Amino acid sequence: MAAKGNDRQPKYQRIAEELKEAVRVGEYGPGDRLPGENDIMAAHQVARMTARQALGVLQNEGVAEARKGVGVFVRDFQPLRRRGVQRLARDQWGAGRSIRSADAGERELVVDQVVVSEESAPQAVADVLRIAPREAVCVRSRRFSLDGKPVLLATSYLPAALVAGSAIVRKDTGPGGIYARLAELGCGPVRFREQSRSRMPSRDEADRLRLGAGTPVIVIVRTAFADGGRPVEVNEMILDSSAYVLEYDIEA
């Protein structure tokens, strides 16, 4: 397998392109070990640094990931299909199911690191909830793992005056979760808005989600609106982008 193609590209880029093409056509499947530095050096007659740079390209682009002392492997991307519309349907949480049970299918999403506290609202949250800045909010912060790997950090903010005394301020919110409890309080959500963007993680996010190099996060801010357009919850979610596909069905 000799290097070919665009001569203006640096050698490591050409080798990286070849490796990516081999992944694309399935020569190396998810979880497979890619050729090592020695293999690449021999096959392409290049220096170790060039071989390392080529493998680095695949890691930086999120195509492959290194396991220390073992090698570089094709990423095993088995994303969660997060169905934006179906998961928020009233049939879901209204029937006592958790929203996330619509995503994972047969696989089990596990909650850990639940922290519930009362804090004064950050400016951005107060703006969305249309409460006074620094007014008290109930803050629910939790982490979700799939197959032992953390995939999602979620922090919900609700007006403290609204949820005081309900199960929303407890660790376990009960069947159907926050939305079922809000409905019992007479302000169940009738509409949601999700805004998402993507960026590289902060150090802390990368640690908590155990992200590999070259893995962005998706940030989703969801606002739940009760009847009359009253905002009752803001939820900021940080998703491991290598673990999720977001899906939305839209009518024309």
Added chain:
Amino acid sequence: MAAKGNDRQPKYQRIAEELKEAVRVGEYGPGDRLPGENDIMAAHQVARMTARQALGVLQNEGVAEARKGVGVFVRDFQPLRRRGVQRLARDQWGAGRSIRSADAGERELVVDQVVVSEESAPQAVADVLRIAPREAVCVRSRRFSLDGKPVLLATSYLPAALVAGSAIVRKDTGPGGIYARLAELGCGPVRFREQSRSRMPSRDEADRLRLGAGTPVIVIVRTAFADGGRPVEVNEMILDSSAYVLEYDIEA
């Protein structure tokens, strides 16, 4: 301004955290120049390499971007609000407006690099369009820029047999674009599915979108379905993540 905080963090990380906090509270606004290496060296009594690493953290996380020979600047994030539901409404393209005119507001999104060709369908496209592998598809590839900066690459695939002879195979598809023309052919879209994920860009994508370091792309694959659930178009979009917020409104 002396370094303080968690002593276990490396020095450059602590300095980076301070700078990020200063950005967060607005001490440095979008487009502002951050302190340079010399400023940081003097303020924190650190070596040039440490100052450089601290600024590198902000660039890698997409908080700031370097302009060669000038300095490091807070990112000027004025995202396009891409309203997933409203933009695909029949009132939009049915009235001869382009879908993207729902996004940009007052700002002008310019199309360039339009290439229309007939190709044999890649496997993944054939699967979605439910046509035979390697059957002919019309491929429309274009790039969109905002304020002179490329923000979106889009490639649409439609069954060639379906669109032959229509304006869909021409560079200018006319008012209302592809969807208005499909409606004239008796198979206008009634439903869409958007699937999005995020990853680091390939070299080619980074070049074509002129992405700064530490900028992921969002990949949206949209399928348009006609009456009876027939898939009539697949559109793969590559978005500069620093330019877009994706918004979806959802009924409970």
